[in-house]
Amino acid sequence: MPDLKSRPTTTLSLLLRNRLAVVGLVFIALWTLGALLSGLSPYGATQPGAGALLQGPSWAHPFGTDNFGRDLLTRVLAGGRISLWTGLIAIAISLLIGVPLGAFAGFVRGRAGGLVMRLMDMLLAFPSLVLAMAIAAALGPGMVSAMVAVGIVGIPEFARIVHGQVLSLRERDFVEAGHAIGLPGRSILIRHIVPNALAPILVRATLGMGYAILTAASLSFIGLGAQPPDPEWGVLISDGRGYIISGEWWMTTFPGLAIATSILGFNLLGDGLRDVLDPRLRTSK
């Protein structure tokens, strides 16, 4: 099947032809690179006293310093490591639980499937941030609970997408053929249906990264996520908010921009991926 082999290159090249997606990729690459290189900064991300207190942006401290004299650029970059990891792990949790649940519900249908999907509907009925707050508060403050909370909140989205995909795929000819030659149901589901549902999952996961980062930052902002002295972006904004009025705008602006650009990056990339991966959108071009 030559068509399948050439597909990845086609997808990538199509993606790279989408300018907005490339912008998104650049944002993501920049923050990832910054997170990886933050350790090389001459200043520590957590030790007070790298410079004078509350200095505005300068060559020595491009993002300024905070109320302990810590270099804000170093903290924002190091914060990227925490925020990106949080997003990744949260999405992984949502995926690992949501995809099997949705696939199961779609494949077996009936009462069991209905029960699973009604449970998902219950989770979706809560405002997601409120649900994340409740879970994080129950688990106790900390970055791990924030990851778990954001991960759990993301489960129903994936379950619903996969559920819908499976429902439509299971009526297709190749699945009927599988049944006809006597393949066991599990094997049809795992080896034939789920792979064909991957594209929307990938799109959703990319878009979900931005959302996960924002939710985790919100949790940290209200004290349920990262704990001092970890420079998570939400914490940086929370620390700086008392200084907006008194003129130290850089303490909130730069972490705010970090959150905004990284979310923008993931959303642009996700939109681009959807355009490329959705055959209908592709042919309509």
Next chain:
Amino acid sequence: MKRTVLALAAAAALAVSGCAANANSSSNGSGAEDAGDTLVAAYSEGGKTLDPAEANDVTSDTFVVAAYDQLVTYARTEDGGKPKAKTDQIVPMLAESWKASADNTSYTFKLRADAKFQDGAPVTADAVVKSFDHIKASSSASFLYKMAGIAKVTKVDEQNVKIDLTAPNHLFLQILPMYSFSIIDMDKVAQNGGAKWLATNTAGSGPYKITKWDPSTEAAMARNDSYWGDKPKLRQVNVKFIAEASNRVQLLKKAEVGLALEVPPKDVQSLKAADGVTIDSRAGNKILFFAMNNKIKPFDDPRVRQAVSYAIPYEKLLNDVMKGQASPMKSSVASSTPGFSDAGYTYTHDLDKARALLAQAGLPQGFSFDFTLGSGFDDWNDDAVLIQAELAKIGVTMNIKKMARPQFLEALETKKVQAYITRWTSFVNDPGYHLGLLLTSQGSSNYANFSDPVVDKAWEQASTEPDVAKRNKLYGVAQQEINTKAPWAYLYEYNIVVAHRAGLDGYTSYPDGIVRFFQLSVTK
């Protein structure tokens, strides 16, 4: 793309949160500068109850002292031209005079004949007796009732009340001026269905009527025009509840409020420079300390606690965090409290000494512990981060766990929190009251489980010692022992900071930090 825009908007909102509430810049006529007999004040929180015997926070207490009178009150004096409370001198209020029995176990108070409750009923001996019954039955102030040593309150005649004590008690007259010991029109309370009614209504004889109280937004007080005492100069006081400190500062700068409490130290400098703003910053007896749970390893070893005390960056806390709006704390008792002693206090920021003490305690590699950080006060957060960084230098890992304030207070009461920062104000400015609650084995607020026979014995002896000098000597012994055993690392003594518009006169600084609005006047 819709999703992108939404997410961006949310991120932007997160980035600029805190700005929104300041967006309105219109100055209406309610500011202190516009109306001479009206004051608008900005408080951080709205209070929990109006019941004098249950009130326990500055906002609730403020309304109680406005709406109620007590039998006696604190004298006022001048300090550098500014009025200040003289807490060791007690003067008449609803009681025009009082007599103590020869053995100091019985006091007879003679009530003013002209004092009336706000709805016109006279303040009688019956009301006093019933008010004391209410205090005794309350959940909050009943411990003060015990601490004052009150055995029995009886009506002698319409104008005289006799209070018998279990033993001579030097705290008795000190406790009576507290807001908790307000005289309430209990007949009116009974007509309205009992003590629960008091939580949201008032039945006092005080200088102001509470006309509105919505803890989430604002409260209003109107002058009691038939007040028996000096007529308050301000006709109307509105109190707005604004949680965000920067918003309070901004409103004061723009003269939309005439007085603001809980001004962050970092804003004091900018406010001093602002036109028409006066900062009243004076030493108080509000202390902040880093408590280590004496029952949880490794803080059961005094050498470990001393090591922590040597690792605190005291100068940085005073200068970088408090910007000079605090002073060094050198005993468990505030330095402005009569009977204060810093004997045995040797702690400076000295990491070598800290390391040596850890080595002696068998922990040369350091250790790791959980620190619970209560929310609500920016300086606590900043102190914790600085202390964490210093402790890291001696190998000690301090894991900060943030906790919302209500949960934090609940957690403290379990006495199982390993380490925490908390502040304390002793409304009764006396070491016996202070140490009895905080650092004796039986102390109800001894959340760090400090238990020391020397301290317990000295405190016990002092509590029945009538001679002030001997008593203070005993309190000195207790303080020296505490300073040496270091159940807490002392961080600082807060200044009481009240920021107000120029032209506001009469503000008197009390150790309890409560503003008495009836003393204020506004001149243009």
